[in-house]
Amino acid sequence: MLFNSFEFLFFFPLVALAYFIMPHKYRWLWLLLCSYYFYMAMQPSLIILLMASTCLDYFCGLKMHEHTDNKIRKRYLWMSIVGNLGMLFFFKYFIFFTESSKSLLHFFGIELFGEGGDHVYVFNKILLPIGISFYTFQTLSYSIDVYRRQVEPLRHFGKYALYVAFFPQLVAGPIERANRLIPQFEKRMTLDLQRIRRGIVLMAWGFFLKLVVADRVGVYVDEVFLDPSVHRGLPLLIGSIFFAFQIYFDFSAYCTIAIGAALVLGFDLMQNFNRPFFVRSFGEFWRKWHISLMQWFRDYLYRPLVRKLNFSRGLAMMFVFFFNGLWHGANWTFIVWGIICGLFFLIEMVTWKFRFKVFKVLRIPVESRGFKVLCNAVVFLGLSFSLIFFRSPTVLHALLYIRNMFSLDSTFINVVHDRTELVLSFMLIILVQVIHFYKGNSKVYELLEIKSPAIRWSIYISFVVIMVLFSVNRQNNFIYFQF
Amino acid sequence: MKRKVLIFLLKVAFLAILLIGVYLLSALKLTKSFVSDDYSKFTHKAGSMILGLSRAHYAMDPQTLEDNLKSVDYAKPFLNFAFEKSQSPYGEVYLEAVKKKIADSVTNGIFILSVTPGSFSVSNRLVNDEDILEFDRQMMIGKVKDLNEDPNLEYVRKCFGRALYKGIFPHEHRLTSVFHSNGWEEFKLEGGGYTITQEDIKFWQKETVEGYTKLAAYIPEYKSSYRMEWFKKTVAYLKTRGRVYILRIPMHPGILALEDGVWPELDTQMEAISSEMNVPYLNYARTGETYQTYDGSHLYSQSAKKLCTEIARTISSNILQ
Numbered sequence: 103m104l105f106n107s108f109e110f111l112f113f114f115p116l117v118a119l120a121y122f123i124m125p126h127k128y129r130w131l132w133l134l135l136c137s138y139y140f141y142m143a144m145q146p147s148l149i150i151l152l153m154a155s156t157c158l159d160y161f162c163g164l165k166m167h168e169h170t171d172n173k174i175r176k177r178y179l180w181m182s183i184v185g186n187l188g189m190l191f192f193f194k195y196f197i198f199f200t201e202s203s204k205s206l207l208h209f210f211g212i213e214l215f216g217e218g219g220d221h222v223y224v225f226n227k228i229l230l231p232i233g234i235s236f237y238t239f240q241t242l243s244y245s246i247d248v249y250r251r252q253v254e255p256l257r258h259f260g261k262y263a264l265y266v267a268f269f270p271q272l273v274a275g276p277i278e279r280a281n282r283l284i285p286q287f288e289k290r291m292t293l294d295l296q297r298i299r300r301g302i303v304l305m306a307w308g309f310f311l312k313l314v315v316a317d318r319v320g321v322y323v324d325e326v327f328l329d330p331s332v333h334r335g336l337p338l339l340i341g342s343i344f345f346a347f348q349i350y351f352d353f354s355a356y357c358t359i360a361i362g363a364a365l366v367l368g369f370d371l372m373q374n375f376n377r378p379f380f381v382r383s384f385g386e387f388w389r390k391w392h393i394s395l396m397q398w399f400r401d402y403l404y405r406p407l408v409r410k411l412n413f414s415r416g417l418a419m420m421f422v423f424f425f426n427g428l429w430h431g432a433n434w435t436f437i438v439w440g441i442i443c444g445l446f447f448l449i450e451m452v453t454w455k456f457r458f459k460v461f462k463v464l465r466i467p468v469e470s471r472g473f474k475v476l477c478n479a480v481v482f483l484g485l486s487f488s489l490i491f492f493r494s495p496t497v498l499h500a501l502l503y504i505r506n507m508f509s510l511d512s513t514f515i516n517v518v519h520d521r522t523e524l525v526l527s528f529m530l531i532i533l534v535q536v537i538h539f540y541k542g543n544s545k546v547y548e549l550l551e552i553k554s555p556a557i558r559w560s561i562y563i564s565f566v567v568i569m570v571l572f573s574v575n576r577q578n579n580f581i582y583f584q585f
Numbered sequence: 586m587k588r589k590v591l592i593f594l595l596k597v598a599f600l601a602i603l604l605i606g607v608y609l610l611s612a613l614k615l616t617k618s619f620v621s622d623d624y625s626k627f628t629h630k631a632g633s634m635i636l637g638l639s640r641a642h643y644a645m646d647p648q649t650l651e652d653n654l655k656s657v658d659y660a661k662p663f664l665n666f667a668f669e670k671s672q673s674p675y676g677e678v679y680l681e682a683v684k685k686k687i688a689d690s691v692t693n694g695i696f697i698l699s700v701t702p703g704s705f706s707v708s709n710r711l712v713n714d715e716d717i718l719e720f721d722r723q724m725m726i727g728k729v730k731d732l733n734e735d736p737n738l739e740y741v742r743k744c745f746g747r748a749l750y751k752g753i754f755p756h757e758h759r760l761t762s763v764f765h766s767n768g769w770e771e772f773k774l775e776g777g778g779y780t781i782t783q784e785d786i787k788f789w790q791k792e793t794v795e796g797y798t799k800l801a802a803y804i805p806e807y808k809s810s811y812r813m814e815w816f817k818k819t820v821a822y823l824k825t826r827g828r829v830y831i832l833r834i835p836m837h838p839g840i841l842a843l844e845d846g847v848w849p850e851l852d853t854q855m856e857a858i859s860s861e862m863n864v865p866y867l868n869y870a871r872t873g874e875t876y877q878t879y880d881g882s883h884l885y886s887q888s889a890k891k892l893c894t895e896i897a898r899t900i901s902s903n904i905l906q
Contacts, residue, residue, distance in 0.1 A: 108742075293586075295593050302597070318748075522754075566600055570607040571750040575742070 137269035163255035182245035198432030233273030276394035291368030304362030311355035313573035338507035615752025616736035632660025637699025641667035653897030665768030678721035694827030793881035837881035
């Protein structure tokens with residue numbers, strides 16, 4: 103079920119009402135059933151995979167706890183890793199790797215599978231299970247944490263299943279750690295109206311970001327990325343900048359709705375974004391963007407590479423960015439995007455001492471507001487540039503886009519069918535950025551905690567009217583659903 | 586506490602009702618103005634119909650047909666139920682939609698089925714009949730269940746891909762297009778203070794030929810036996826509801842050369858179906874010099890009316906024979 107569907111509009115209030123009416127001891131079961139229903143509304147048969155992943159890690163967790171012999175414990179850890187990553191590989195990357203190997207072998211004159219490639223048609227029928235990258239990473243983190251004895255395994259199978267399938271964050275995160283989310287299932291959630299109000303405000307803000315801003319900006323982005331050969335210069339530059347905003351608003355909208363929905367029910371999910379477009383360096387950006395995934399990579403990939411396998415920090419970082427790209431999708435475009443981001447990060451890391459010396463010699467006031475804005479702009483433009491690969495269907499398509507973007511004979515004629523919408527997009531981007539600058543997504547409800555009921559209700563009513571009139575009715579999936 | 590909860594729930598309910606109310610009001614307001622190119626095809630039942638893709642959407646004017654078929658007894662009203670390529674290729678979904686559109690009592694309708702290679706082509710991504718059916722279900726005529734509701738709020742909800750404020754502040758559409766309630770989009774060379782010159786037309790025609798060539802390379806397609814089978818089923822069904830005519834609309838010679846390149850046997854196949862199913866095949870494909878397109882593929886107003894007059898004459902002589 104999509105958050106931005108009519109079904110969810112009925113589903114969520116029903117879930118919440120019944121949840122609070124129900125005695126505490128049955129609430130986990132209610133949430134679990136609702137979470138499975140939520141998933142099955144999209145892909146009924148693929149619930150099997152979610153359940154398989156749940157069973158595997160539940161079993162491995164208990165077994166790791168049961169044994170003291172590290173060899174045996176490690177065996178169960180590997181069972182969990184191979185099981186989860188194997189599933190992820192088969193459903194998400196199999197066709198990509200087969201096709202890439204085939205092309206590579208073809209380059210060397212070796213034909214795989216003979217002519218025709220009928221196997222591809224067979225495997226093309228494999229559906230990509232929604233949210234598989236998220237829930238496999240979440241269950242993996244559980245197994246690794248149990249192995250490291252950082253968390254106790256959960257004995258209650260139902261509650262463990264709920265930890266994996268909790269519907270607000272099931273299909274696109276945030277990727278929650280066991281020690282944060284599981285204890286909350288034990289808490290007796292009260293009917294705290296202040297908390298519920300805040301949750302609803304967060305959800306409403308998420309819907310605004312998705313339906314009014316991200317989808318509107320996306321209309322222009324779709325147009326320019328559809329065929330970059332017909333555009334030149336400025337329209338393509340605007341397209342790449344718009345896409346950076348679109349993906350941010352779209353994904354942060356999803357997370358804000360998820361956090362808001364969980365908050366209504368009494369759960370506190372982690373923040374996935376912390377004003378990532380107000381940063382001075384790529385390093386800072388990656389600490390504030392898709393925080394749950396980057397922390398996952400830090401804890402389960404980067405640190406083991408550096409501490410156990412003695413990788414240099416730079417090389418380990420490149421690995422992280424390579425896998426970050428690959429995690430997003432089975433396409434060379436994502437890998438190239440990951441590598442570009444890694445290179446930006448690496449260049450920044452390697453040259454920072456030198457840069458500061460230069461700034462000192464040139465007497466550039468690095469703490470001045472102007473310099474900070476300049477750094478911010480550089481990071482943002484670098485990110486927008488890398489995202490051209492993220493958005494393009496092929497690497498060649500992205501290269502064509504970049505080549506034409508640097509062309510000087512730009513014209514808007516082919517792109518702008520509706521100037522009102524374009525102007526509205528610019529205004530909304532600025533408005534949201536101003537709000538984010540002062541409050542961020544997580545504290546946006548503070549804007550509405552005004553004493554005067556008249557003002558507060560005027561804002562509520564205006565917001566409802568704006569939502570209805572200005573939402574773009576495209577019924578688009580959230581971008582991160584595909585991952 | 587109970588009182589507080591009740592007040593809270595009332596407040597939430599008030600906002601929910603406000604949301605639904607504003608939505609319904611603005612959607613209704615929108616349906617009173619211009620919704621989209623295709624909205625009028627979803628608001629009423631028809632006695633006679635034109636089926637096909639965008640070429641028929643632009644070329645077939647039901648009013649001109651009605652004006653020139655006065656001597657013939659047939660079911661009215663005439664509706665142009667042709668859509669752009671991705672929205673109405675022949676298939677199960679299109680046939681089901683057609684069945685819903687025809688008024689129950691109709692047994693003497695006139696059904697003109699326009700054919701182009703696009704009507705029978707399928708993207709290489711769609712491997713079998715199930716894939717094609719699934720793809721077709723995502724088309725407007727697959728998504729909207731009620732095709733004869735006025736106002737059609739289901740259409741607004743599922744197919745109006747813009748914001749509802751457009752209903753309050755009338756939104757932009759092509760200045761030179763007129764959208765008729767019988768489903769025809771009339772493309773004029775002048776409108777809203779804008780004039781389309783012969784240079785524009787030449788440029789667009791060149792762009793279309795290049796665009797079609799590029800599209801064929803970007804999104805390769807194959808001739809689908811599924812579509813052909815359902816075309817025949819559509820003809821067979823419509824024969825039970827009236828008279829059926831297969832039509833190939835004129836186009837720019839450059840486009841015709843392209844179509845002949847990818848599907849040289851289309852005319853022969855249509856002639857075979859025509860004689861097999863005993864329905865006339867009206868082939869105007871090679872009359873591109875007589876009828877003018879604005880972009881190589883789609884006829885503009887005068888030519889569309891001229892073609893419809895000619896077709897009406899042929900149909901009435903066929904019926905009155």
